[in-house]
Amino acid sequence: MDTNTLLLFSITVLPLVCTPGPDIFFVASQALSGGLNAGLRATTGVILGYCVHSLLVALGLAAVVAASPVLFEVIRWLGITYLVYIAYKLIRAALKRGRISVAHGPVKDQLTKGFLTSLLNPKGMMVYIAILPQFMDHKSGNATAQAVVLSVVFMFWCTVVYSAVTMALSRIGGRELNDGRRRLVDGMAGGMILGAASFMALAQH
DSSP, rough: OHHHHHHHHHHHHHHHHHSSSSHHHHHHHHHHHHOHHHHHHHHHHHHHHHHIIIIIIHHHHHHHHHHHHHHHHHHHHHHHHHHHHHHHHEEEEEEHHOEEOOOOOSSSOOOOOOOOOTTTTTHHHHHHIIIIGGGSSSSSSHHHHHHHHHHHHHHHHHHHHHHHHHHTTOOOSSSOOOOHHHHHHHHHHHHHHHHHHHHHOOOOO
């Protein structure tokens, strides 16, 4: 798999990883209420959940996509539609005022809770089902290896982002995140995702 494909995949999934959702809210809540160690345990649990996604979804899907060019195109356009929808929601959110409030308190087992949170997170499932296959060369015979590499890249960025969130928020005493920064992140992420969706729609496969 070439570097350009991995770079484009990173550019596509990174805004998705950064956008508010069950995973990042759980990690943030544990970092705020339980400190650095609690946030890191929650992050580890989330990543373990995505390891299961990788094994149960990405690898099986790789074989199906490699065997059916028609299904590949259907999944590709579902993924593009999903990205446009996410971009729309982010851009709309960026135009509205309102802080993000993290209301959850500490839990006893952050590792297990994080694992279940990511395992059942629809956003994570969509990355594997609708987006990851778009970056695979369905004409190549190493579909499984491609799926593994892309899965590792996705989990790498989850680890980086959630660890950064943990380290930043573990030092904050309050539970509300700055509105201006939230709107800026939402707007930038929405624009990046929309750009990625446009590139994929125009790309020749």
